[in-house]
Amino acid sequence: MDDLTNRQTEILKALIREYTETGEPIGSEILEKKYKLGVSPATVRNEMVQLAKKGYLKKEYFSSGRLPSAKGFRFYIKNLMKEKELTTTDEVSYKNSIWDEREDVHKLLSHAVKVLAQRTGLLSLAATTSGDLYYSGVGNLLNIAEFLNLELSRSLFDRLDELKFWTKVHERMNLGQNEVYFMVGEDDFSDPLLEPCASIFGDFAGGQVQGLIGILGPKRMQYEILAPQIKYFSQLIENIMQENESK
Numbered sequence: 001m002d003d004l005t006n007r008q009t010e011i012l013k014a015l016i017r018e019y020t021e022t023g024e025p026i027g028s029e030i031l032e033k034k035y036k037l038g039v040s041p042a043t044v045r046n047e048m049v050q051l052a053k054k055g056y057l058k059k060e061y062f063s064s065g066r067l068p069s070a071k072g073f074r075f076y077i078k079n080l081m082k083e084k085e086l087t088t089t090d091e092v093s094y095k096n097s098i099w100d101e102r103e104d105v106h107k108l109l110s111h112a113v114k115v116l117a118q119r120t121g122l123l124s125l126a127a128t129t130s131g132d133l134y135y136s137g138v139g140n141l142l143n144i145a146e147f148l149n150l151e152l153s154r155s156l157f158d159r160l161d162e163l164k165f166w167t168k169v170h171e172r173m174n175l176g177q178n179e180v181y182f183m184v185g186e187d188d189f190s191d192p193l194l195e196p197c198a199s200i201f202g203d204f205a206g207g208q209v210q211g212l213i214g215i216l217g218p219k220r221m222q223y224e225i226l227a228p229q230i231k232y233f234s235q236l237i238e239n240i241m242q243e244n245e246s247k
Contacts, residue, residue: 004056007039008056009079009080011037011048012056013076014031014035014037015048015068015072016072016073017035018031018034019220020220020221024065026065026067028041028044028048031044055069055072056069056072056075057072070184070187070188070219073184076223077184077223081223081227083227090232094115094229094233097111098112105206105244108240109128109211110134112126112237113125113135114136116136116137116215117137117215120137120217121143122141122226123135123137123141123160123215123216123217124137124216125166125212125215126214127169128209128211129170129210129211130208131163133161133166138157144217146196146218147218151193152194152196155193155194159189159194165190166212169181169183169201169212170201170203170212175203180201180214180231181202181212182200182223183198183200184198185219197218198219199216199217200215200223201214202233204235204238205241206237206241206245207242207244209241215230
């Protein structure tokens with residue numbers, strides 16, 4: 001799988017799971033004990049060195065532990081992640097939460113980002129090609145350790161208001177049916193300060209309105225749970241818009 005051995009793949013998967021839970025640099029001992037990898041801590045440590053050389057892990061300053069890099073997370077998303085299917089109850093709840101605003105696009109999107117922020121505990125954003133920008137949940141990020149860094153938070157909050165940036169994101173999404181778009185780290189956000197950040201977006205198109213909606217948060221977000229929610233919610237918004245257009 002890419003340039004990784006099976007053992008390296010299992011170690012990367014375990015390390016990402018642990019880092020998602022703790023947000024702390026991960027050492028070989030905890031991986032060996034907690035995830036029953038079947039090899040010694042020394043072997044795990046050596047494999048982690050190889051993963052770092054290949055760019056999938058990085059070393060935290062002043063720590064012996066390792067963190068998954070943006071490349072590591074992209075590998076996980078593409079090859080290892082197993083999405084958790086939404087329940088019928090979740091789908092009904094999402095639909096009911098925005099149904100009363102279905103007749104007005106602006107009210108629909110304004111309310112949708114509030115709902116998404118509340119349900120995910122992250123920051124949510126929607127942007128349209130006609131020049132409208134909506135977001136909600138800024139306070140949610142301040143409950144997450146990464147965003148207690150003032151420089152990081154300021155840079156992200158400045159980026160939120162850059163409609164042209166989000167329009168360009170929408171242009172490069174090029175999604176097929178039932179797909180979402182992942183942004184992970186510095187390269188995708190075009191800012192080295194935003195290396196700890198990630199996002200998941202879906203697109204929608206109805207009548208004269210096209211755009212994206214999704215969430216922003218730390219790289220250690222629970223992609224397997226959040227991606228299906230973004231898929232469903234963006235498609236729901238598109239269906240509502242298209243139904244309104246056909247009336």
